[in-house]
Amino acid sequence: xxxxxxxxxxxxxxxxxxxxxxEHVREGTLQATSGLNLEQLDSMGHGxxxxxxxxxxxxxxxxKVHQLISFENRDFNDAxxxxxxxxxxxxxNAREIICGYPLAHYTEKLASVRAVTxxxxxxxxxxxxxxERRWPNGVAYNMYYLWFHVLEDEISHRxxxxxxxxxxLEVEERV
Amino acid sequence: xxxxxxxxxxxxxxxxxxxxxxEHVREGTLQATSGLNLEQLDSMGHGxxxxxxxxxxxxxxxxKVHQLISFENRDFNDAxxxxxxxxxxxxxNAREIICGYPLAHYTEKLASVRAVTxxxxxxxxxxxxxxERRWPNGVAYNMYYLWFHVLEDEISHRxxxxxxxxxxLEVEERV
Numbered sequence: 001x002x003x004x005x006x007x008x009x010x011x012x013x014x015x016x017x018x019x020x021x022x023e024h025v026r027e028g029t030l031q032a033t034s035g036l037n038l039e040q041l042d043s044m045g046h047g048x049x050x051x052x053x054x055x056x057x058x059x060x061x062x063x064k065v066h067q068l069i070s071f072e073n074r075d076f077n078d079a080x081x082x083x084x085x086x087x088x089x090x091x092x093n094a095r096e097i098i099c100g101y102p103l104a105h106y107t108e109k110l111a112s113v114r115a116v117t118x119x120x121x122x123x124x125x126x127x128x129x130x131x132e133r134r135w136p137n138g139v140a141y142n143m144y145y146l147w148f149h150v151l152e153d154e155i156s157h158r159x160x161x162x163x164x165x166x167x168x169l170e171v172e173e174r175v
Numbered sequence: 176x177x178x179x180x181x182x183x184x185x186x187x188x189x190x191x192x193x194x195x196x197x198e199h200v201r202e203g204t205l206q207a208t209s210g211l212n213l214e215q216l217d218s219m220g221h222g223x224x225x226x227x228x229x230x231x232x233x234x235x236x237x238x239k240v241h242q243l244i245s246f247e248n249r250d251f252n253d254a255x256x257x258x259x260x261x262x263x264x265x266x267x268n269a270r271e272i273i274c275g276y277p278l279a280h281y282t283e284k285l286a287s288v289r290a291v292t293x294x295x296x297x298x299x300x301x302x303x304x305x306x307e308r309r310w311p312n313g314v315a316y317n318m319y320y321l322w323f324h325v326l327e328d329e330i331s332h333r334x335x336x337x338x339x340x341x342x343x344l345e346v347e348e349r350v
């Protein structure tokens with residue numbers, strides 16, 4: 001792990017710092033789930049609404065939709081919604097559908113989405129980051145916020161995965 | 176909520192953006208816990224290691240120790256460790272000691288620690304943010320990383336509080 005925030009090489013300055021943060025957070029997400037087997041990925045833990053696997057799929061889906069919004073100024077089309085909708089929404093459908101996969105299924109999806117993010121961000125400059133648009137309800141946002149929110153969402157769900165993974169491993173040790 | 180990342184007024188540019196993020200995240204933390212009563216703040220939820228109240232105290236303690244490290248280049252002294260140590264460490268002691276307080280106890284502590292953070296950051300410039308030091312084990316870090324980590328830690332525990340608060344409110348509705 002690198003504990004000096006600095007602009008990742010190959011990017012405009014602030015975008016590069018954002019990339020440092022995105023990659024740093026991802027490293028922590030991969031550490032939090034490293035070694036979880038299929039059963040642990042599907043397990044909800046007592047009273048948890050979502051499995052660790054579903055949360056990993058959700059993290060990838062949130063990054064994907066923020067690509068569409070920020071790079072293409074659009075939401076999911078029907079085909080994309082079919083592919084990503086369950087992971088975005090979580091809840092009952094996700095519990096039923098997003099299970100039975102090994103860790104690599106999730107990490108490969110995370111990596112392939114991330115590759116697009118990095119390629120696109122490389123082509124942008126810092127002034128793009130401050131570009132403002134409005135949601136349909138009139139509320140303003142900028143591109144910086146969208147990518148800050150991708151970070152925020154991943155860290156938040158990683159916190160949930162960590163408390164779950166801690167418990168799953170404890171149970172494992174007691175058995 | 177403001178969804179355009181921009182430098183908070185009165186700060187150097189990048190520090191101001193960090194302040195925007197710190198304040199934005201805090202707003203979410205206060206929303207996530209708004210309305211929790213004493214019993215809900217003390218409740219662990221099934222299988223959770225820490226109560227929502229203990230996590231709020233932890234968020235304040237993490238910000239406090241990062242003030243000492245970044246602004247004073249030191250760790251807790253004995254008196255401070257006595258005051259903050261349980262919240263920093265969480266776990267069994269926190270479960271026993273950090274309970275029986277209403278929400279205002281936690282939000283007042285969060286606010287008083289935050290006031291010091293903002294006052295100190297106002298006096299710094301962006302080059303301070305990139306200043307590097309080394310941990311006793313030789314690993315380098317910069318001030319930017321320390322404050323990014325304060326953000327990261329709060330968001331992560333807020334994610335745990337959210338999954339717990341969701342459950343506590345569901346239970347409430349079923350009763």
